[in-house]
């Protein structure tokens with residue numbers, strides 16, 4: 001088995017525990033909603049007629065993906081570095097043991113220490129294979145210099161020495177409580193030793209203005225997260241730190257393969273090749289990104305109810321996709337302009353398609369596309385029932401951007417838009433008396449300006465028509481702030497200003513005049 005293969009243990013599902021009413025109220029025949037009584041959760045599935053989504057899936061499947069030439073078995077059989085690959089695979093396995101044992105101090109202590117020790121042995125085994133290389137020393141020394149220059153990697157070496165010669169790491173468990181009531185990382189946050197954690201009421205009491213406090217109570221999410229932190233590494237959550245270190249060593253191992261003229265091991269999630277996003281993940285495996293979400297407890301402040309949102313990867317079903325293509329009168333092969341390398345061409349193609357689907361269905365799902373250049377590499381259906389969920393969902397989407405190494409994102413949705421009312425600064429557009437409804441597609445990219453296409457939705461009894469398509473450039477797309485952050489891109493000042501000046505906020509069916 002390929003040392004880097006990873007089971008799809010983080011599959012996407014849409015689960016919402018608090019808003020069954022809203023979901024079924026929208027009456028989407030295309031969503032199957034099953035209530036899991038025991039967990040009081042909703043599972044939103046896209047069958048049988050998630051046709052819009054299926055059709056787009058067909059398009060994406062039709063675009064070329066990086067082929068995994070080397071099967072896992074083949075890589076293993078003929079790879080002279082298989083001892084190194086295998087040991088790196090052991091690190092991955094131990095890392096998951098630490099993740100699983102996170103809430104059991106003993107098992108976390110043992111497995112995280114084992115992970116750190118095992119990680120160190122990967123380079124020892126590599127050094128023992130130096131005879132395979134024609135010019136090992138200068139190549140390896142340049143890597144050593146590079147890794148020694150990183151404080152985190154020096155810490156890993158010291159930590160391993162400490163574990164083997166002195167005793168345990170001094171890891172402490174903390175609870176971080178944080179309020180998320182915007183797309184920016186600005187919420188009040190506190191971190192206290194787990195045994196001292198009482199209640200988050202303090203946090204909420206610390207909010208200064210009345211208007212913001214009201215907003216937080218209506219739309220805010222309280223996130224409570226357990227974190228292990230080591231005394232001498234205070235800026236990192238320990239499991240995350242080890243994941244980052246794994247990534248650096250994995251990059252070294254990949255480069256060792258290239259030195260020998262070999263194809264580096266591919267990253268498989270299930271049977272899908274996910275090697276492509278490796279650079280943006282810093283060599284980490286997709287499962288090592290956003291792992292904190294899984295052990296966060298998110299509470300919707302308005303109701304005190306727990307929230308759990310996961311997106312769902314759409315399963316391909318050719319037959320249904322073909323039916324959908326017929327229904328909308330579309331040719332799956334003719335939608336994405338394969339010759340135009342600009343992501344805006346993809347935006348145009350998608351919006352034209354969305355208009356056709358909307359005209360047939362009278363509604364449009366909220367769908368996010370991850371792009372590499374102009375080419376969609378993945379899509380997610382986002383099921384958003386409450387405003388506050390968007391804060392979480394956009395952060396999760398940002399993690400997917402890192403996992404896939406995406407450099408563009410398009411979100412297709414219906415939005416509300418309304419004039420900003422300074423006497424009511426936190427009001428959503430959806431709640432405004434004079435609001436307008438649009439079909440919208442927003443493109444953001446790693447380096448370009450945001451582009452949005454819009455068409456006014458005019459409803460007349462049961463009938464529905466769309467206005468002309470208009471294109472807007474460089475609008476503040478506040479909801480995409482977490483994605484800009486994932487790209488290491490500064491949030492434009494205009495976006496912060498728009499937070500108080502009022503702007504369309506269009507990542508879901510609920511636009512807002514302001515989106516703190």
Ligand SMILES: [Zn+2]
Pocket residue numbers: 006007092096285287288
């Ligand atoms: Zn994994």
Ligand SMILES: [Zn+2]
Pocket residue numbers: 075079080081082085257264265
């Ligand atoms: Zn190998």
